[in-house]
Amino acid sequence: MTxxxxxxxxxxxxxxxxxxxxAAARNNLRTEPKAVRIAIIxxxxxxxxxxxxxxxxxxxxxxxxxxxxxxxxAIADPEALSAIKLTLVVAAISxxxxxxxxxxxxxxxxxxxFTGKTFLISLIDLPFSVSPVISGLVFxxxxxxxxxxxxxxxxxDIQILFAxxxxxxxxxxxxxxxxxxxxxxxxxxxxxxxxxxxxSLGASGLQTFFRVTLPNIKWGVLYGVLLCNARAMGEFGAVxxxxxxxxxxxxxxxxxxxxxxNEYQFVAAFAIASLLAMLALIxxxxxxxxxxxxxxxxxxxxx
Amino acid sequence: xxxxxxRRRTLPGFGLTMGLTLxxxxxxxxxxxxxxxxxxxxLSPEQFWNILSSRRTLNALRVSFGLAFAAACVNLVMGxxxxxxxxxxxxxxxxxxxxxxxxPFALPTAVAGVALTAxxxxxxxxxxxxxxxGIKVAFTPVGIFxxxxxxxxxxxxxxxxxxxxxxxxxxxxxxxxxxxxxxxxIIRVILPSLAPALLTGLxxxxxxxxxxxxxxIFIAGNLPNVSEIAPLLIVIRLSEFRYADxxxxxxxxxxxxxxIIFAVNRLQRWAQNRIPVQ
Amino acid sequence: xTIEVKNLVKKxxxxxxxxxxxxxxNDGELLALLGxxxxxxxxxxxxxxxxxxxxxxxxxFNGEDALAQGARExxxxxxxxxxALFRHMSVFENVAFGLRVQPRAVRKDEATIRARVKELLDLxxxxxxxxxxxxxxxxxxxxxxxxxxxxxxxxxxxxxxxPFGALDAKVRKELRRWLRSLHHEINVTSIFVTHDxxxxxxxxxxxxxxxxxxxxxxxxxxxxxxxxxxxxVHGFIGESIELPVQVEGGVxxxxxxxxxxxxxxxxxxxxxxxxxxxxxxxxxxxxGAFEGAVQHVxxxxxVQRAEIALSGGETIEIDAPRDRELHxxxxxxxxxxxxxxxxxx
Numbered sequence: 001m002t003x004x005x006x007x008x009x010x011x012x013x014x015x016x017x018x019x020x021x022x023a024a025a026r027n028n029l030r031t032e033p034k035a036v037r038i039a040i041i042x043x044x045x046x047x048x049x050x051x052x053x054x055x056x057x058x059x060x061x062x063x064x065x066x067x068x069x070x071x072x073x074a075i076a077d078p079e080a081l082s083a084i085k086l087t088l089v090v091a092a093i094s095x096x097x098x099x100x101x102x103x104x105x106x107x108x109x110x111x112x113x114f115t116g117k118t119f120l121i122s123l124i125d126l127p128f129s130v131s132p133v134i135s136g137l138v139f140x141x142x143x144x145x146x147x148x149x150x151x152x153x154x155x156x157d158i159q160i161l162f163a164x165x166x167x168x169x170x171x172x173x174x175x176x177x178x179x180x181x182x183x184x185x186x187x188x189x190x191x192x193x194x195x196x197x198x199x200s201l202g203a204s205g206l207q208t209f210f211r212v213t214l215p216n217i218k219w220g221v222l223y224g225v226l227l228c229n230a231r232a233m234g235e236f237g238a239v240x241x242x243x244x245x246x247x248x249x250x251x252x253x254x255x256x257x258x259x260x261x262n263e264y265q266f267v268a269a270f271a272i273a274s275l276l277a278m279l280a281l282i283x284x285x286x287x288x289x290x291x292x293x294x295x296x297x298x299x300x301x302x303x
Numbered sequence: 304x305x306x307x308x309x310r311r312r313t314l315p316g317f318g319l320t321m322g323l324t325l326x327x328x329x330x331x332x333x334x335x336x337x338x339x340x341x342x343x344x345x346l347s348p349e350q351f352w353n354i355l356s357s358r359r360t361l362n363a364l365r366v367s368f369g370l371a372f373a374a375a376c377v378n379l380v381m382g383x384x385x386x387x388x389x390x391x392x393x394x395x396x397x398x399x400x401x402x403x404x405x406x407p408f409a410l411p412t413a414v415a416g417v418a419l420t421a422x423x424x425x426x427x428x429x430x431x432x433x434x435x436x437g438i439k440v441a442f443t444p445v446g447i448f449x450x451x452x453x454x455x456x457x458x459x460x461x462x463x464x465x466x467x468x469x470x471x472x473x474x475x476x477x478x479x480x481x482x483x484x485x486x487x488x489i490i491r492v493i494l495p496s497l498a499p500a501l502l503t504g505l506x507x508x509x510x511x512x513x514x515x516x517x518x519x520i521f522i523a524g525n526l527p528n529v530s531e532i533a534p535l536l537i538v539i540r541l542s543e544f545r546y547a548d549x550x551x552x553x554x555x556x557x558x559x560x561x562x563i564i565f566a567v568n569r570l571q572r573w574a575q576n577r578i579p580v581q
Numbered sequence: 582x583t584i585e586v587k588n589l590v591k592k593x594x595x596x597x598x599x600x601x602x603x604x605x606x607n608d609g610e611l612l613a614l615l616g617x618x619x620x621x622x623x624x625x626x627x628x629x630x631x632x633x634x635x636x637x638x639x640x641x642f643n644g645e646d647a648l649a650q651g652a653r654e655x656x657x658x659x660x661x662x663x664x665a666l667f668r669h670m671s672v673f674e675n676v677a678f679g680l681r682v683q684p685r686a687v688r689k690d691e692a693t694i695r696a697r698v699k700e701l702l703d704l705x706x707x708x709x710x711x712x713x714x715x716x717x718x719x720x721x722x723x724x725x726x727x728x729x730x731x732x733x734x735x736x737x738x739x740x741x742x743x744p745f746g747a748l749d750a751k752v753r754k755e756l757r758r759w760l761r762s763l764h765h766e767i768n769v770t771s772i773f774v775t776h777d778x779x780x781x782x783x784x785x786x787x788x789x790x791x792x793x794x795x796x797x798x799x800x801x802x803x804x805x806x807x808x809x810x811x812x813x814v815h816g817f818i819g820e821s822i823e824l825p826v827q828v829e830g831g832v833x834x835x836x837x838x839x840x841x842x843x844x845x846x847x848x849x850x851x852x853x854x855x856x857x858x859x860x861x862x863x864x865x866x867x868x869g870a871f872e873g874a875v876q877h878v879x880x881x882x883x884v885q886r887a888e889i890a891l892s893g894g895e896t897i898e899i900d901a902p903r904d905r906e907l908h909x910x911x912x913x914x915x916x917x918x919x920x921x922x923x924x925x926x
Contacts, residue, residue, distance in 0.1 A: 044400070105328075112321075129514075132534075140541060141550065192313070192314060201679035201731075201733070202683060216669060233411070254412070254413035254517070281409075284402055284409050
């Protein structure tokens with residue numbers, strides 16, 4: 001109530017009017033007419049709704065179209081369970097490999113100066129620009145019966161293609177850059193001063209890394225692992241080429257979605273798809289939270 | 304003197320971490336990719352040419368590159384509009400829509416594929432009204448186009464967004480105070496600063512769409528010469544054990560995407576040199 | 582602990598950050614490395630600490646080759662310009678870090694470490710901040726914590742890179758005095774880098790003036806101010822009037838005008854004459870070495886600063902006491918109480 005009174009009083013004063021006028025003129029310099037603004041916002045929302053929101057909603061609607069029981073039984077199907085298990089195993093392997101690699105590579109790249117650094121970073125980025133199908137193809141060319149190592153593998157009775165190692169390899173290839181790319185800019189921005197201080201205080205290399213560097217990049221590590229994991233669990237093209245689609249053995253969740261869909265088992269296909277969509281949504285939420293943490297963690301020594 | 308040379312670096316572990324990095328990079332990325340190029344060298348130039356110039360291959364490449372470019376252009380325009388709305392305006396649900404932009408990054412491609420197909424199928428939520436208008440999307444090249452638009456959305460938005468956020472409002476006020484209309488300010492002041500980011504976003508969306516497989520094959524129809532994309536043709540050739548054909552197509556696609564990435568890198572370096580860091 | 586640096590050279594690409602530097606630092610001394618940015622002073626400090634490595638040359642601590650050791654083994658306390666405090670550790674843990682990372686064989690027990698950290702925090706008068714994090718401290722507090730952390734390892738040498746560079750003027754002055762008295766108390770051989778001449782002259786026992794990777798002069802604060810060894814030092818320290826002059830046949834000329842100044846022992850050719858602003862004595866026209874017209878006068882407390890157009894073409898600024906009021910338009914004579922002439926440009 002008091003607010004309203006105060007408002008009307010201030011509006012009636014001539015200076016306030018002048019001020020409001022000036023503010024309006026100022027806004028005209030910086031923004032568009034209201035009709036244009038509304039048109040742009042509407043267009044943006046409409047586009048995102050049609051192309052992103054509707055498909056997402058549809059996944060869950062289709063999954064539950066025959067009720068919760070049908071949904072749950074689709075997920076409890078042994079084939080589905082084995083696909084979920086394989087997906088988790090493959091993601092665990094490739095995420096941990098890429099986590100170690102990411103930490104090692106970003107230490108070498110961010111904490112030292114050397115020639116060819118940009119080139120090395122673009123090599124690490126390569127998998128981002130390779131079609132998933134080609135990412136699978138390269139391993140087929142290496143390990144298939146006619147491939148470069150095919151004969152040797154057969155002689156030693158080692159199965160890579162159409163088995164877990166091949167799927168893990170292709171997934172590792174596809175998710176290779178995620179952790180390193182999350183850490184390199186972060187560690188470059190943080191510089192080497194804290195590490196130099198630790199060394200000059202007598203810390204060893206490992207002590208410096210675990211006590212000084214790692215605590216500073218922990219949110220970045222989580223961020224990289226999160227994105228790496230999302231891609232590892234969801235990868236389709238590369239895995240599809242190397243897996244051989246052996247039911248109950250080499251089918252990951254995305255591959256099972258394809259098979260069920262092609263067999264017109266829509267509820268089952270969308271039930272599995274809904275799990276993956278859930279993973280995507282959780283990843284996005286966690287990502288937003290982590291980004292806030294990363295923004296907060298800006299250099300305190302830089303004042 | 305040798306003591307000095309051996310201890311050039313202050314922090315420890317450069318040799319070890321660099322060695323591990325190069326080894327792992329070679330094992331996972333470089334050797335497999337080199338294997339692909341090596342395999343393609345087994346083909347004579349004539350064989351290579353015959354594979355690529357076959358009608359089915361040419362059409363597949365045409366479908367992939369042509370539709371990817373068209374989709375990237377749509378992403379450029381719509382991405383600009385979305386970025387502008389997200390950065391410059393305040394509206395209910397803004398943060399939600401900002402987060403939604405990343406869904407195509409995070410959603411597994413197979414899920415996107417089946418969802419888009421069901422959405423645009425003749426009896427789907429959007430397919431039915433479109434069919435009533437006589438427009439068929441699913442199982443036609445239009446479906447491929449739609450899927451490629453979907454996966455390209457985040458690229459333009461996420462490359463342009465930080466640049467637009469960094470543009471100082473004072474610059475626009477300066478332009479306004481010098482007598483420029485709002486439209487002139489946008490065309491002459493803002494757009495040139497965004498141009499490198501826009502081009503980068505376009506190139507990234509294009510590169511992604513060209514190689515895209517999972518979200519496209521469900522909705523594509525996969526009719527040879529009409530709605531068959533190049534990555535699918537690679538998979539088909541592999542299943543027929545025609546490795547040479549698969550390799551040749553893959554090499555061409557790889558070369559094109561490397562050229563794009565190289566161009567993007569140059570573009571970004573150019574943009575960085577042009578606009579000094581403030 | 583003495584430090585001896587011999588013929589140190591360090592290049593970054595084609596840029597020579599250090600171009601043959603020789604320096605001896607005495608035990609217990611508080612030495613300032615003074616110079617403009619890019620003069621190589623920070624590079625020299627980092628090489629002594631083992632954070633950078635020279636292309637050639639020697640560094641010895643008490644006669645022992647220091648370049649044979651890495652930063653970790655040198656036992657040098659280094660205070661970074663931006664402090665480099667560990668942002669995820671409390672103040673207490675920051676100071677304790679150097680004690681906690683010692684090899685197990687020599688590491689002290691927890692109680693000893695706690696007592697030692699407490700002692701150091703008392704020394705820098707910040708014991709009440711032990712549980713805070715670096716982001717919660719002011720610049721001056723961070724500075725002192727960084728110093729306490731460096732002292733925790735009982736360093737043989739203490740090195741400070743622009744210790745007051747990031748602080749505002751008032752805190753700077755307080756900390757200067759405090760650093761001097763602290764050095765007196767702990768008496769560790771210390772070197773600090775600064776680009777602020779006032780800081781160097783006020784705090785240090787000896788000042789090393791550097792420019793372009795070379796040492797221009799080493800001396801006490803009085804030496805470098807009163808008897809600058811080179812044109813650079815004269816121009817860099819204190820406010821100087823700089824005049825291009827010509828030495829010819831026993832005469833010093835400003836433009837075409839001979840100056841009434843002795844030219845004994847000077848090398849003929851183009852030279853530079855330096856006079857401190859307050860060393861120009863004002864007299865009646867016709868007296869003194871120079872003559873000029875007063876253009877403009879402003880008063881600064883006890884002095885008046887006058888802009889004077891010399892007959893000879895140059896315009897200079899002098900600081901004169903206010904016992905004789907100057908006015909624009911006056912013609913006056915000027916006599917340098919002290920001056921120095923350096924050959925070359």
